[in-house]
Amino acid sequence: MLEPIDWHSDCDQEIERANALWNRLVDIHELYVSKYYDLILTDDDLIFAKSVYERLVRDNAALSIVLNAKKHLAVTQKEVSKRMAAELRALELARREAVKVARQNSGLWWGNYNPLVRAFENARSAAVRSGHTMRRRTSGGNSRITNTLQGGADVEHLFDGSLSQVMIRPPSGLAWSAESRGERRRLQRTRLTATVFVQSGERRSVTWPMVMHRPIPDDCRVKEVIITRRRVGERWKWAASFICTRTAEHTAPIPIGAKAIAVDIGWRRVPEGLRVATVASADGLPRFVVLQRDLIDSFAFVDELREHVQTSARVGLELLQATDATLFEQPYQDLLIALQQRQDGRFAALREFSRGPFFTAQSRDVIGAEITAWRMGYTKLVTWLSNHQRKVVARRDHQYQNAAIEILRGASTIIINDVKFGEIGRRSPPGDDGGFFPKRVNYYRVVAAPSEFVRCLKLQAAKRGIPFAKAEAPSPVGCPECGSTARRSRADAMPQICEACGTSFDQDVATCQSLLAQGGRQSSSKRRE
Structure with a gap:
């Protein structure tokens, strides 16, 4: 999208109200994190485990000892949290009530504060799991405007002007079929008008010149229209995203002759x-x-x-x-x-x-x-x-x-080696x-992002109705010829050389074969039962 035609200071004020609400939610989060630690640190076991870990860190102890102390501290904290489940639940309910009050007092339009609170809660959950802190937003930063269409809307209603929140000027019928790319690009130019906020019953709408890069499928129902503003150098870059739902398609049956496959991630x-990743099937290379x-x-x-x-x-x-x-x-x-x-x-x-x-x-x-x-x-x-x-x-x-x-x-099922990436x-x-x-x-590990590849496999398997499972392969994996785990080579060398029989093999391939063997044994046991 290009720069909006009628964006004025009142729209920037809505963005600033959104930033203020976000920062208020960060304050609430930090307050209740402090209350959480004040509560659980009344437990003597946790106080002792924490003091041991901090002392080892302060004394620059060996890394393995520090990691063991950190693991013991995490386990102790988990046990204390279970014992104090009722008190922690009351603390969380109080935090949610404070969030609700901050949301209602923010002065934001409901269409903007609901997605913001939802995004904050998702970010907060990730920050708590990873031990990170929540960042505050500064004035003039990136922002977004959300129009939630309650119950969803048919695609044609976006173009006929029947929606009060969002409207798109209909592009030409040749916008996606003209022979020339330049002609298609010209015909895809249109305008998007969307609500920025509503105050005292007055709707404030803004219009953006827009290029629709591809059509929205006719069988969709539009749930949300999200307009984002991101700073690139000295200018703003605007974009619009249409969140739609479609009726689930029937999953195609798994073809005859499909084979189980195993994947070793690393x-x-x-x-x-x-x-x-290494991929292997029972009878394939x-x-x-x-x-x-x-x-x-x-x-x-x-x-x-x-x-x-x-x-x-x-x-x-x-x-x-x-x-x-x-x-x-x-x-x-x-x-x-x-x-x-x-x-x-x-x-x-x-x-x-x-x-x-x-x-x-x-x-x-x-x-x-x-x-x-x-x-x-x-x-x-x-x-x-x-x-x-x-x-x-x-x-x-x-x-x-x-x-x-x-x-x-051509896969009938997929088995993933359950590798603990965080521990590695x-x-x-x-x-x-x-x-x-x-x-x-x-x-x-950052370059490879193996978890992203696992996510892609899981998503594509779900689309095709292919069973997706994780199994933990033996480590170290046995020699494909004799089953021995003794090696003449280093543990990270490739290929591996078996000390018992001298066989040279790729341990990633051997890991996949062991996963397939485990799957075959489990299937046989189920048939006997």
């Missing part, structure tokens, strides 16, 4: 690139999902760009720290002083500061040539990093989607307490 450097070297190089370039951004950020912080804030008028003086006094999260604060009114609302002559030049280079690097990273991740995920479709062609990622590198994983294991 990440391993090979000459071609980075092996992410193994296949491999490999991220090619040029894609690995693209991920490496992301790290290189990130280093450039951090270097530029350090230069900018030093430059702004040395700048006399009294040279600027209010409120820009206070903004600069707040950045100079910031002790933690300075890099994130600098990124928001570089996009804020200190630079956008003042002339370059007031800011100064040196700071202006730094900001121009820094903004270019940040935008370059963001765009390149998004494209690389999308390219990898697209490869995973295609690989999942190809793997499931935390294992120590060579030389630290006897760990044997490569030093860059966590880096390649």
Whole structure:
């Protein structure tokens, strides 16, 4: 979408109300996290486990000892939470009531506050599970406007003007069938009018010039229309998403002759690139999902760009720290002083500061040539990093989607080796307490994103009605010839060489074969029962 035609300051005020509600929810979350710890830290067992872990960290104890203490602390905390289930439930109900009050007092239109609260709760759940903190939103940042069509609406109602919240000017009938791409592109131009907010019964609607890249299927019901605003460099980039539902299609029957397949997920450097998965069937040759070297190089370039951004950020912080804030008028003086006094999260604060009114609302002559030049280079690097990273991740995920479709062609069932990715990622590198994983294991784990590939397989299997299961293969896997687990080679070498019979084999392929054997034994036992 292009810039809106009739967007004014009242629409920005609605965005600011949304940011204020988000920040209020963060305050509520932090308050109740504090109350949660005040409650559970009355337990003597938890106090002791926590003190032991903190002492080991403070004394720089061996990594394995610290990890064991951390695991014991987590188990103890879980047990305490079970014992205090009633008190914690009352605390959660009080938090939800505070969220409800904040939502009602926000001044937001219901169409905007309901999705915001829902998004916050999803983000909060993820933050609690991963041990992260919730971030506050700053003024002038990315935002979105949501129109929820209660009960859904037929597609034709989007175009005939019968919906009060959303309307699209009908594009030409040749918009997706004209022979020339340029002609199709021209005919796909239209306008979207959507509600930004409603106050005192007055509906505030805004119109955006829009290009519809593809038609909405006629058999859909439109549930939501989400308009997003994202800053790219010095301008806003607008986009519209239509959330629709369709009647579930009947799953096609599994073809005759389909075979069970097993998949071993992992990440391993090979000459071609980075092996992410090994696929095998009972009577077929193994296949491999490999991220090619040029894609690995693209991920490496992301790290290189990130280093450039951090270097530029350090230069900018030093430059702004040395700048006399009294040279600027209010409120820009206070903004600069707040950045100079910031002790933690300075890099994130600098990124928001570089996009804020200190630079956008003042002339370059007031800011100064040196700071202006730094900001121009820094903004270019940040935008370059963001765009390149998004494209690389999308390219990898697209490869995973295609690989999942190809793997499931002719499959009767799929068995995934149940690998605990989190535990593997935390294992120590060579030389630290006897760990044997490569030093860059966590880096390649991020590049490979094996959980994303598992998600693609599970999604495609569900679409095709193919049974999807996880099973834990034996580790180390036995030799395919004699079953011995003794090795002449290192545990991470490829191929593996059996010490008993000297057979050379790929342990990923052997893992898939063991999964298929387990599945066959389970099927036989079920038939006997």
